[in-house]
Amino acid sequence: MRGVSLATPYLHIDLPQLRINVRRAADQAALVGVALRPHAKTHKSAEVARLQLAHGAVGLTVATVGEAEHFVRQGCRDVFIAFPVWVDEGRATRLRDLRDQADRLAIGVDSVESAGNAGRRLGHTGIEVLVEVDSGHHRTGVAPEQAGVVARAAQRAGLPVRGVFTFPGHGYGPGGSEAAAHDERTALETARDSIQQVGIEEPVLSGGSTPTLAASLTSRAATELRPGVYVFGDAQQWELGIFEPDDISLTVHATVVSHAGGRVVLDAGSKTLGADRAAYSSGYGRLLEHPEARIVTLSEHHAVVQMPGPRPALGSLVSVVPNHVCSAVNLADTFWVAEPGGLRAWPVGARGLHT
Amino acid sequence: MRGVSLATPYLHIDLPQLRINVRRAADQAALVGVALRPHAKTHKSAEVARLQLAHGAVGLTVATVGEAEHFVRQGCRDVFIAFPVWVDEGRATRLRDLRDQADRLAIGVDSVESAGNAGRRLGHTGIEVLVEVDSGHHRTGVAPEQAGVVARAAQRAGLPVRGVFTFPGHGYGPGGSEAAAHDERTALETARDSIQQVGIEEPVLSGGSTPTLAASLTSRAATELRPGVYVFGDAQQWELGIFEPDDISLTVHATVVSHAGGRVVLDAGSKTLGADRAAYSSGYGRLLEHPEARIVTLSEHHAVVQMPGPRPALGSLVSVVPNHVCSAVNLADTFWVAEPGGLRAWPVGARGLHT
Known part of the structure; x- marks a missing residue:
């Protein structure tokens, strides 16, 4: 890029600052013993993912089967698709292929029906599920006290249940992060009690977003957090x-x-x-x-x-x-x-x- | 795509309806003797562009040098970049290369300074300019009565002036299209008078957007229109x-x-x-x-x-x-x-x- 300057507009990364952001969150999480599974939908980049994994991330979160395929191809062996994937025939084939290439693969489910549908096509393949619960964002996810019902349906369909997850997206508002982190904690604790009743003794309790990250680390209710934006920041x-x-x-x-x-x-x-x-x-x-x-x-x-x-x-x-x-x-x-x-x-x- | 249905989400085109939309606008424009130079930023597709050109479009409008390069490579020989391109060294090289591959190439300018800058790097290459005027959208473009001043600066810098253009984007509002088309007409007529005073006798007067298309065709103030969305429609x-x-x-x-x-x-x-x-x-x-x-x-x-x-x-x-x-x-x-x-x-x- 000498001589002629790069044509605008283009995305510019300040690499030292990116490294600082990745390391800071990793250190904070390590200090309180919470796992980080960063959301790769933010960066979509193998280079950034490697940096996160090198700093102790337990794996990656992604939003789609296509993103999961990409990051497994790039060498990430542990991917969670944090979305209530509707498993049709095409996606089932892709997920089974992916399972063979990865060490661990999980998807989200948020109803008895979606758990049953996923189980019919993916049961007994080793693909795991996490039950999505609604902590107040009111998008997807069952009520936390219903987590056990969905978990039971998944188990019966041959899908091992790793735990529960939630996205406290209502923390995106002025002064909203503390309250949303509190809601996240309450939801994860309720959901934990609910799925322990169906025999899942030590469930993963997965939460987190960038605005709520600090408060969620302090409360330690989640065993795993999935921030995405923290690597870059934005307006x-x-x-x-x-x-x-x-x-x-x-x-x-x-x-x-x-x-x-x-x-x-x-x-x-x-x-x-x-x-x-x-x-x-x-x-x-x-x-x-x-x-x-x-x-x-x-x-x-x-x-x-x-x-x-x-x-x-x-x-x-x-x-x-x-x-x-x-x-x-x-x-x-x-x-x-x-x-x-x-x-x-x-x-x-x-x-x-x-x- | 047999057997397994296509994974969602994906963009689906109803081809018969697309053909109807392209033909309808082409017929309406032909009826009143107004040229169509559709904006290809909407579809970004060589297939759609060929349909437009086959129905009498005089050329394409694009937003960036990169889009111009793409459509010239795809066989379109007449492209107008409807944007006040800031011509730095890199873009000058690309535009000169593009000029050699196309029959006609034009860019927008909207100030004496941008005309002078473009002329220093592109003067006497055959690349033309259109002066952008503001018809009420208040984004880019000089006041219509200043069009002659900018045109004169471009001429002195060795850039042939094809005419003027405007985007009546303030027509995007409930009931706003008639008023915006009226503003467009007034602005183009004022700008025509202004650049005729510097010796451009039969300027192209380029306007248009999808909401204002019908009214602009009725008024016939513009000699050329640049709608984009009309091929697909949207919410x-x-x-x-x-x-x-x-x-x-x-x-x-x-x-x-x-x-x-x-x-x-x-x-x-x-x-x-x-x-x-x-x-x-x-x-x-x-x-x-x-x-x-x-x-x-x-x-x-x-x-x-x-x-x-x-x-x-x-x-x-x-x-x-x-x-x-x-x-x-x-x-x-x-x-x-x-x-x-x-x-x-x-x-x-x-x-x-x-x-």
């Missing part, structure tokens, strides 16, 4: 007060292309940053070098920035912190990683593996 | 009253994976549908078979649907109409096109070409 974590801007390791490098009407317009839009905008977000992303600036409108290939003070010149580079880093990563084929000699390309290898 | 067009549900040619096929808490949860989330949600949108997408249903929350891999009446069974398929089809296409590698013998794969060939 949501910044605005929730979970991340300091200095701790963010991934930005989108963009060029100022227009000063029309006194505005500052960048060449990074929703097709690079993602269109996510939470109710609490102050705009469509932040600028690392201009913390007072706000992206006030976003088109597919344009970001319109409002900022006090002098405007950056046409043609100058800025570092945009996307609102939701998982979405931005999912739109790119390549990370550009800053190293002493220049920029190195890391593939976003699991991008697009949505099935 | 935004549906809810704006521009598209009937029956005219929509692209849906995301998804599976019902959970009934947790009485909800209907699909396996298509923001990583497949896109996270776009306009102020006027009634949710995060619509269901073609269940027009009364609403996607009330969207995660990366989950859509939570609220619907009256009986819930579709676990494991059943539904057709989701994404809010903004350009975003959904940009997330996929493949279209699955329904044909009499089954499903055929069309590549989303220009996906990810954001630079």
Whole structure:
């Protein structure tokens, strides 16, 4: 990448900061004896996964069978698909193949019916399940006190039950992380009691998200946590007060292309940053070098920035912190990683593996 | 695709309906003598582009140099990059190479400074420019009465000026299309007068978007229109009253994976549908078979649907109409096109070409 600078927009990784973020969470989890099974949907990268595993992660979490296939191919031997996978014939074949290549493989189930369906096609293959429980996010997952019923259905269908899992996604809100971590704890404890009644003595209790990570580590209710965003950070974590801007390791490098009407317009839009905008977000992303600036409108290939003070010149580079880093990563084929000699390309290898 | 059904979520194209949509706009434009230069950022597909060109499109519009490279490689000889490209050294090399492979190539400029910068690197190569003017969307583009000033700067820098262009994006709002088409007309007429004063006698006046298409064709102020979404339609067009549900040619096929808490949860989330949600949108997408249903929350891999009446069974398929089809296409590698013998794969060939 000498001579001609890289064309914008592109994803830029600050490798020393990424390493710090991975190590910090690993150290914190090790200190309290909680396992980390990071969610790889955030980074979709074998390089980042290896870093996590080298720092003691017990395995990876993924969202789809396709992501599981990718990371097993890349050498990760222990993968949990944290999703209530509906096991049709095609997915059953893929999961059985995957089981043969991995040391441990698990999927989520969240009803007696989905456990039975999975069991008909995957029973007695060694593929395990975790029962998803709803800790307050109200998406998927049974009520925690129903975990045992679903676990029993899975057992009867020939699926070993590893434990329960939940996603306290309602922690994504201002001041919401402590309460969500408390809900997570209550849900996991209730679910533990429920599945112990069907004979699962030492279940994995899997929780966690980046905003609730600190509180979940303190409470030690979960035996395993699955944060994803913590490796990079993003504008949501910044605005929730979970991340300091200095701790963010991934930005989108963009060029100022227009000063029309006194505005500052960048060449990074929703097709690079993602269109996510939470109710609490102050705009469509932040600028690392201009913390007072706000992206006030976003088109597919344009970001319109409002900022006090002098405007950056046409043609100058800025570092945009996307609102939701998982979405931005999912739109790119390549990370550009800053190293002493220049920029190195890391593939976003699991991008697009949505099935 | 026999025997095992295709894994969800995936993009499904109704080919007969796609052909109808392409032909209808082509016929309407031909009737009033307005040229169509469809925006290929919507479909990113050589197959769809060939259909448009076969129906009389004068060339393609694209958003990035990378998209231009793709479509020229695929045989389109006339491409306009409707974006105020900041021409650095790398992009200048790529654009000069592209000029050698195409019959006609043009880029947008929207300031004296960007015209001068482009001219320093691309002057006297035959690459043309169109001056972008702001017709009320307030993103990029100079005031229409300033078009001549920018055109003059481009001419002095050795860039032939083909005309002016505008994007009436403020037509994306309930009842907004007529007013935006009126603004477009006024802006193009003002800009025409302005650039005729610097000696450009018969400028191309390029406008258009899908919501404003009908009104722009009626007014005939534009000599060329650049709609994109019209080939597929989406939930935004549906809810704006521009598209009937029956005219929509692209849906995301998804599976019902959970009934947790009485909800209907699909396996298509923001990583497949896109996270776009306009102020006027009634949710995060619509269901073609269940027009009364609403996607009330969207995660990366989950859509939570609220619907009256009986819930579709676990494991059943539904057709989701994404809010903004350009975003959904940009997330996929493949279209699955329904044909009499089954499903055929069309590549989303220009996906990810954001630079």
